[in-house]
Amino acid sequence: MRRLIVILLLVSVAVLPVMATGAPEVADNTIHVALSAPITGDWSEYGVNFQRSVEMAIEKINADGGVLGGRTFRLSVGDTKGNPQESATLAQKWTSDDSIVAEIGAFSSSSSMAAQPIYDAAGMVQLSPTASHSDYAKGSPWSFGIVGTQAGEGPFNAAFAYNDLGIRKIAVLHLNNDWGIDTAKYFSEAFERLGGQVTGTEFYFDGESDFTAVLTKLKDSDADGLFIASFYNDGAAINIQRDRLNWDVTVLGPTSLYSPQLTALGGDSVEGLFTATGFFAEDPDPRVREYVETFTAKYGSPPNFHAALAYDAMMLLADAIERAGSTDRQAIRDALAQTADFPGLAGTITFTERGDANKGYSKLTIENGRFIRY
Amino acid sequence: MFLQQLVNGITQGSLFALLAISFAIVYGTLRLVNFATGSIYMIGAFFGWMVVKFVIPNLFLAIFAGALAGFVTGFILERFAFRALRGVARIASLICTIGFSWFLNEAMTVLFGAERKSMPSFYSDTAFVLGDVGVSWLQVILVVVAVVVLVSLQILIYRTRIGLAIRAVSLDFKTAGLMGIPIDRVISFTFSLAGAMAGIAGVLASAYYNAIFPYMGNIAGLKSFSAAVFGGLTSIPGAIIGGYLLGLIENFGVQVISAGYRDIIGFVILVIFLLVRPRGLLGRKSG
Numbered sequence: 001m002r003r004l005i006v007i008l009l010l011v012s013v014a015v016l017p018v019m020a021t022g023a024p025e026v027a028d029n030t031i032h033v034a035l036s037a038p039i040t041g042d043w044s045e046y047g048v049n050f051q052r053s054v055e056m057a058i059e060k061i062n063a064d065g066g067v068l069g070g071r072t073f074r075l076s077v078g079d080t081k082g083n084p085q086e087s088a089t090l091a092q093k094w095t096s097d098d099s100i101v102a103e104i105g106a107f108s109s110s111s112s113m114a115a116q117p118i119y120d121a122a123g124m125v126q127l128s129p130t131a132s133h134s135d136y137a138k139g140s141p142w143s144f145g146i147v148g149t150q151a152g153e154g155p156f157n158a159a160f161a162y163n164d165l166g167i168r169k170i171a172v173l174h175l176n177n178d179w180g181i182d183t184a185k186y187f188s189e190a191f192e193r194l195g196g197q198v199t200g201t202e203f204y205f206d207g208e209s210d211f212t213a214v215l216t217k218l219k220d221s222d223a224d225g226l227f228i229a230s231f232y233n234d235g236a237a238i239n240i241q242r243d244r245l246n247w248d249v250t251v252l253g254p255t256s257l258y259s260p261q262l263t264a265l266g267g268d269s270v271e272g273l274f275t276a277t278g279f280f281a282e283d284p285d286p287r288v289r290e291y292v293e294t295f296t297a298k299y300g301s302p303p304n305f306h307a308a309l310a311y312d313a314m315m316l317l318a319d320a321i322e323r324a325g326s327t328d329r330q331a332i333r334d335a336l337a338q339t340a341d342f343p344g345l346a347g348t349i350t351f352t353e354r355g356d357a358n359k360g361y362s363k364l365t366i367e368n369g370r371f372i373r374y
Numbered sequence: 375m376f377l378q379q380l381v382n383g384i385t386q387g388s389l390f391a392l393l394a395i396s397f398a399i400v401y402g403t404l405r406l407v408n409f410a411t412g413s414i415y416m417i418g419a420f421f422g423w424m425v426v427k428f429v430i431p432n433l434f435l436a437i438f439a440g441a442l443a444g445f446v447t448g449f450i451l452e453r454f455a456f457r458a459l460r461g462v463a464r465i466a467s468l469i470c471t472i473g474f475s476w477f478l479n480e481a482m483t484v485l486f487g488a489e490r491k492s493m494p495s496f497y498s499d500t501a502f503v504l505g506d507v508g509v510s511w512l513q514v515i516l517v518v519v520a521v522v523v524l525v526s527l528q529i530l531i532y533r534t535r536i537g538l539a540i541r542a543v544s545l546d547f548k549t550a551g552l553m554g555i556p557i558d559r560v561i562s563f564t565f566s567l568a569g570a571m572a573g574i575a576g577v578l579a580s581a582y583y584n585a586i587f588p589y590m591g592n593i594a595g596l597k598s599f600s601a602a603v604f605g606g607l608t609s610i611p612g613a614i615i616g617g618y619l620l621g622l623i624e625n626f627g628v629q630v631i632s633a634g635y636r637d638i639i640g641f642v643i644l645v646i647f648l649l650v651r652p653r654g655l656l657g658r659k660s661g
Contacts, residue, residue, distance in 0.1 A: 041488045042587070081488075176634060203634045209583040209590065212382045213628035213636065220375040220629075233490045233585075240584050244498060245378070246508050265492045265584075 030074045031067070031327050033317065034094040036105030036115070037310075038082035042206075042233060045261055046107050049307035050129065051077055052299055054104060056291075057314035067322045080106050084114030091115035095122035101327045102127065104313050107306075109133035109179045116140050125333050127317055129309035133178045134186075137355035142333055146316065146349050147309055148278065148359035150179075153254055154186025156361050157227070157276055161252050162194040164363065164374070165274060167225030169197045170252075171218040173211075173238065174229035176203040183229035183254055191227075199223040204234075211241045219247045226251045232259040236266035243269035250274070255361065259304045263369045274374065276361040279308040279346035282373075288345050305346060312344035377507045379625045385513045385582065387621025388520035392575035393598030394605060394613035395527065396568040402608045403544040403564045406464060409471040410451060411572050412595020413478035416588060418444040418573025419580040420482060423493055433496040437519065437577045444573020445566045447478075452565035457558065475595075482588040490587045493580045516578050523574060524614055527567075531610070540564055544608075597637075600644050606657025615655055 035054050038047035054075060062072040076097075078090040087106045094100050095118060102125040106112045112131035119126040120140040127144045128136065132153065137145045161167045170191060174184035180203065188198045200221035202214045215238070218226065226249050228238055235257045242251070251273045258277040262270055281292050281302045291311060295303045303311075319342060321327060324335035342349040347359040363374035393415060400408040418440035425439040426432070455474055459467045497511035531537040539560045542550040551557045579594065580586045601620040605612025620640055627639035648654070 040483070042490065044487065044489050202632060205634070205637075207589065207593065209579075209585050210386060212386075213379060213625040216375055216378045216382060216625075217629050219378075236492070237490075237583065237585055240495070244510060246500075265490070267495075 029071050031071050031101055031321065032074055032076065032097075032099040033314075034076045034078065034090075034097075034100045034103045034105075036078050036080050036087055036090045036094070036103060036111070038107050038111075039077070039079040041082040043082045043107060043231065045232075045259065046130070046304075046306050047079070047082075049303060050105070050107065050310040052295065053303065053307045053310040054314045056294065056298070057311045057318075061315070061318050067318050068325070068327070071327075073318070076100065080111050082108065082111065084108075084111045087111035087115045088118060091118035091126075095119060095124050100124070101321070101329060102317055102332055104129065104310070104317065106131070108177070109136050109182075110177050112136055112143070112145075113139065113178060116143055119143065123333075124329050125317075125336060127313050127336070129313040130306050133182050134356075135178075137352075141337075141355070144336055144351060144355045146313055146344065146346075146357050147255075148347075148361075149356050150182045150186045150254075152358050153276070153361065154183065155190035157187050157252065157254055158190035158194055158196070160274065160276065160363055161225055161227065162191060162196050165225065165250055165252065167196065167250055167252070169199050169223045170225040170227055171199050171221050171223035171249075172201040172227045172229070173214065173218060174201070174203050175231070175234060176205050179256075180229045184227075187227055187229070187254075208234075209237060211238050212245060215242050215245055215247060219245060219249075223249065225249060228253045228257075231256050232262040233265065236262055236270060239266050239269040239273065255305055258364060258371065259306075260301060263366060263371075267369075270366055271369070273366050275364050275371075277305045277364055278359050278361050279305040280362055280364070280371075280373065285345075287343075291345055308346040309344075312346055312349065316342055316344065316349060375629065377505045379629050380622070381504065381507055381509055381513065383622035383625035384618065385516055385621070386625065387618035388517050389575050389579050389582070389594070389617075390598050390601045390620050391614045391617025392520055392523065392571050392578070393594060394602040394617040395524065395610055396571040396575070397599050397602040398605070398607060398610055398613035399564055399568045399571070401602070402610075403540060403547075403561060404456075404460075404467075406456075406467050407471070407599065408451075408565075408568065409468070409595070409599075410475040410478065411568070411598070412591030412593075413475040414444050414447050414451075414569050414572040414591070415576035415579070415594060416482065416586075416591035417447050417478060418576030419493075419586050419590060420486065420576075421573070422577030423491060423580060423586050426494065431494060431496075433515070433577075433581060436581070437574055440573040440577035441570040442573070444569040444571070444576070446569070447573070448566040448569020449562060451569070452562050456565070457562075460561075475591075479588050479591075486588065488588055490585045493584050493586055495584060496581055512581060516582060519574070519578060523571065524610075527571075527610065536560070536563065593637075597640065600641060604644055604647060604654055606654030608658050609654075609656040612654060612656030 037050035058073045066072040080087040109131040112128045119142050130147045131145045132147045134149045134151045172184050174180040253275045257275040320336040324331040340350045349357045364371045365374045396411050421443035422436035422440040425436045455470050500508040501511045501514045539555050543560045601616035602613045605616030624636050628636050
């Protein structure tokens, strides 16, 4: 009896996946694209906004008559949980599905780069709205990034700190992953080229909640500015603890800090913080206004920079498919690589030979709990 | 900056000490490492947060709620997961604590989502100034609560009947049973007490770091476990000393070397210490 149960269990384990993959194939005229994003987890705010924006873009494209003479889009969404392994697993799933023509994602550079070899081997476009590590796009001819790299953003932030804010000695604190290391490196190099001095560089691991020791050490380095290469959640925690240590210093951070959650979590401690963005929700441009108003009406909160980039990614993909004149994976890649002066909401997009975009940014600061233009 | 890191270290050490005791009580009575301790710490933090968010923003009520939640979780854990396994195979109980820990983490992720929630600041005004270092009321409260809990625990164990029973069970639970001590109830109480300690530590940590998320207990649990091992694992005073030492070592380690190596510093010192003195600071001689 017991042996029978064991055998039955083993058989069901072997059979279930086969049954699960036997989902009916939709044999229609739609174009199938995939999205990998951190729908749950610490970066869920970004991931959920990815999904919302891409769905909004698809609704708009489909309502305007689709591409290639009336073909509409449909979307499959996968959750990376912010975890590179999950992202790679999703890449296996998407590339093995012949109906999928291209993928949008992932959110972080680490997740995008973990999935990169799989898209490269399968020959499918991987279009990340936000991966900004300088090794990402050049790693494969199939990989594209539209956010601009840290090699472009670093000098912008450094000039902001040195020229506009008058900081001469700066301390740097960064998240210890692909993105954080790169962000700190390009910022520091550019800041020193301008004549500034980096008084200390420290890093922390993802999931850390105690920043008091490291902030005490950086405070001791006698800096008149603090650059934090972090996301909004760590950014808020760092500022709360900095405030508690009575360290009164000018704080500056990259575009990753621009989120309403930063002010919600950080409260008074993030007042007067400086950051940059490629997309500003209060921009008077009518296309931005239409997007922001539709998004806000639909989801109850305004979109952030990363949400706008996801919208741009989907619009750009549709544009490339139209230009390619087909849904062949290779044709889409070639058309995408030719992209020049594509008018995105978060800046125009022209791909470099490596597959990343050079972009402009605007300067922001926080006043009375709101982001305003500096 | 010596003073500032000292204050940081003592505050963090108080949290470690509370959690290390939670490990030490359970190990002392059952010879079982409860790897779900970090998750009970997280449960305590969530209940404290719920009280603050939905009932009344009072830190002391939140601490009480966290202690209660930890007590109940400890009770349930013992009643449903360990009683059946007691005396069968210690390794099964150990795996069971790991399983329970994952269950709690994932359950809270499903219920509340994995993103961080913010705990409002309490008592962030400066209480007194030490050299050039401002110490906030919250830090004072944190250390005082930890010390009060630690002292009352010592009184409970050495001055009361239930404490006597706990000590008897910890020496030899079979013999204690033959002497008429209701070992099921004593063990159940011990587990719940350890849960309450972890719950209190969770609320204090969430108030100190202003952040709550389902995996907050993983690293805290591991570090406190090593603090307990440092102190000898069976000894409550040892666990307290181990907790404060770890807090201080980590913070001064950051100052001297680098923040990225803070975990390594603590663990390297632990390993070296155990090589020299395997039974820990105040541990009982085995055999």
